[in-house]
Amino acid sequence: MPTKATLCIFVKVPLPGLVKTRLTPFLTTAEAAGLAAAFFADTFALASTCEWARVVVACDGDPSPLELATGTEVWPQGPGDLGERMERVLSLALERSKAAIAIGTDSPGLPRRFLDSAHLQLTGHDAIIGPSDEATQIGERLRELARFTFHEVIVVDGGSIDETRAIVRRFPDVVLVEAPRGRARQMNEGARRATGDVLIFLHADVSLPADADSHIRRALGHPGTVAGAFRTWTVADEGGRRPRWSPLLHLADLRSRYSRLPYGDQALFLRREVFQDAGGFPEIPLMEDLAFSRTLRTLGVVRTIPSQVIVSGRRFIEHPLYYALLINLFPLLFRLGVPASALAVWYGHVRGRVHRSSASTSASGAP
Numbered sequence: 061m062p063t064k065a066t067l068c069i070f071v072k073v074p075l076p077g078l079v080k081t082r083l084t085p086f087l088t089t090a091e092a093a094g095l096a097a098a099f100f101a102d103t104f105a106l107a108s109t110c111e112w113a114r115v116v117v118a119c120d121g122d123p124s125p126l127e128l129a130t131g132t133e134v135w136p137q138g139p140g141d142l143g144e145r146m147e148r149v150l151s152l153a154l155e156r157s158k159a160a161i162a163i164g165t166d167s168p169g170l171p172r173r174f175l176d177s178a179h180l181q182l183t184g185h186d187a188i189i190g191p192s193d194e195a196t197q198i199g200e201r202l203r204e205l206a207r208f209t210f211h212e213v214i215v216v217d218g219g220s221i222d223e224t225r226a227i228v229r230r231f232p233d234v235v236l237v238e239a240p241r242g243r244a245r246q247m248n249e250g251a252r253r254a255t256g257d258v259l260i261f262l263h264a265d266v267s268l269p270a271d272a273d274s275h276i277r278r279a280l281g282h283p284g285t286v287a288g289a290f291r292t293w294t295v296a297d298e299g300g301r302r303p304r305w306s307p308l309l310h311l312a313d314l315r316s317r318y319s320r321l322p323y324g325d326q327a328l329f330l331r332r333e334v335f336q337d338a339g340g341f342p343e344i345p346l347m348e349d350l351a352f353s354r355t356l357r358t359l360g361v362v363r364t365i366p367s368q369v370i371v372s373g374r375r376f377i378e379h380p381l382y383y384a385l386l387i388n389l390f391p392l393l394f395r396l397g398v399p400a401s402a403l404a405v406w407y408g409h410v411r412g413r414v415h416r417s418s419a420s421t422s423a424s425g426a427p
Contacts, residue, residue: 065179065257066153066160067113070137070146071100073121100126102168109172111333112179112257114157118149158257176281179257185273185329186256190216190239190246194264195223197372201264202231208273211256216246243324244341244348251335260329265372266292268327272367276329279363286360287330287353289322291368296377313368322362323391324349327369334359345404347394 072079080092087095107115116133117123123134135152137145146162153160159182161175187210189201198215205213215228218241228236239249247261258276262268269275269290279288292313315323322328328349338355341348356362390403 064112064114064157065182066116066157067107067110067175068116068118068135068149068153068160068162069100069103069107069165070118070149070162071103071120071126071165072096073119073123073125074100075121075125096165097126099168100165103163103165103170104128106170106172106175107163110175110179112331113161113175116149116153118145118162120145172283173281176283177277180277180280185210185258185260185276186250186254187213187260187262188216188247188250188254189214189262189264190218190243190250194220195227197264198224199227199230201262201267202228202234204267206231206233207270208268210260210273212254214250214253216250216253218242218246242343242345244343247348248340248343251332251340254332257332258329259332259335260327261324262327263325263371265374266325266327267370269367269369272327275365275367279365280329280331282361282363284361285363286334287322287328287356288363288365289326289328290316290365292316292325292371293368294371294373294376297372297374313371316364316368320362320364321350321353321357322364323353325369325371326364328353330356344400346400347391347403348400350391350394351400 074093074096076089076093078093079096080087081089083092083095104115104117107113114133116135117126117128118135118137119126120137128134135149138148139145140148150160150162159179161178161182163170163175185208187205187208189198202213202215212235213231213233214235214237216237216239217225217228218239225236225238228234235253237249237253239246250261251259258280260272260276272290275290276288279285292315294313316326334356337359338352340352342351342355344351353362394400394403
């Protein structure tokens with residue numbers, strides 16, 4: 061089934077004496093028909109700007125006076141009262157697409173955002189999580205997502221060796237997909253499997269606000285906006301280590317307020333067709349989220365909304381210097397032109413030293 065929604069414009073053929081008759085004390089029948097034709101032209105021009113829409117003109121007679129462009133779809137309204145005609149046309153639309161919207165022609169100047177908002181209300185959202193070895197987080201995240209009305213939740217596992225997959229299988233409404241390890245590959249595979257019109261990319265250790273869906277609808281309803289993301293608020297996990305310096309975790313959140321390029325922990329969201337136009341996440345070893353955001357900005361506005369996701373600070377608390385380097389220095393070097401492959405090599409060296417240091421500390425403390 062096509063991914064576009066059907067936008068049905070209900071119109072009476074603008075023939076003198078048959079349209080806008082209540083205006084005839086002030087206008088001639090020809091002028092009233094001309095006004096009706098202008099109203100239709102305004103409505104049709106607006107509908108044609110909606111890239112998510114398959115525009116159909118539902119006409120009550122011969123459409124030739126409408127002077128439609130070649131290729132415009134025209135459906136007959138058929139007999140009956142307005143309710144019967146709308147039911148007939150919308151039923152046909154729903155046989156051919158996942159969503160249908162009906163509008164008239166008596167609201168010239170209708171803001172585009174109203175149509176975008178209606179579309180987002182009707183179409184599904186897909187939440188895509190791409191974890192590897194996230195058994196401590198994935199269950200809580202899936203229980204949280206069950207409270208939303210998302211079209212589907214897809215977990216793309218990258219070869220976990222812990223209990224991640226077993227935990228996901230306890231949630232029958234969640235789609236579990238396996239893909240080669242690597243955040244870009246996992247996210248791209250999740251997007252390929254998704255069937256909704258809006259995609260939300262979520263890390264397993266990131267928690268959405270309770271009103272996330274309304275924020276997403278409003279953000280994508282703004283003209284020119286191609287994608288959006290949340291601000292972050294990094295906290296120590298409940299019951300986990302909470303060092304005295306843990307309030308400094310919020311320094312990592314400044315980036316989400318001032319950078320115009322969202323990172324992966326900001327729960328990036330966008331329409332499916334925009335994701336496809338951008339070519340998906342580039343399959344590079346590091347900084348795929350930053351590179352993807354760069355591409356999105358060439359397509360339109362990437363909006364950071366004034367609401368925040370809660371990010372687990374557990375990794376930062378375990379290895380503060382390492383993650384400070386990863387969050388701050390590496391993105392700067394990438395923006396300055398250092399290839400992701402070189403950053404991946406340095407990342408591996410630093411990560412190896414950190415892990416060897418942790419193992420040595422654990423061993424020295426063993427009885």
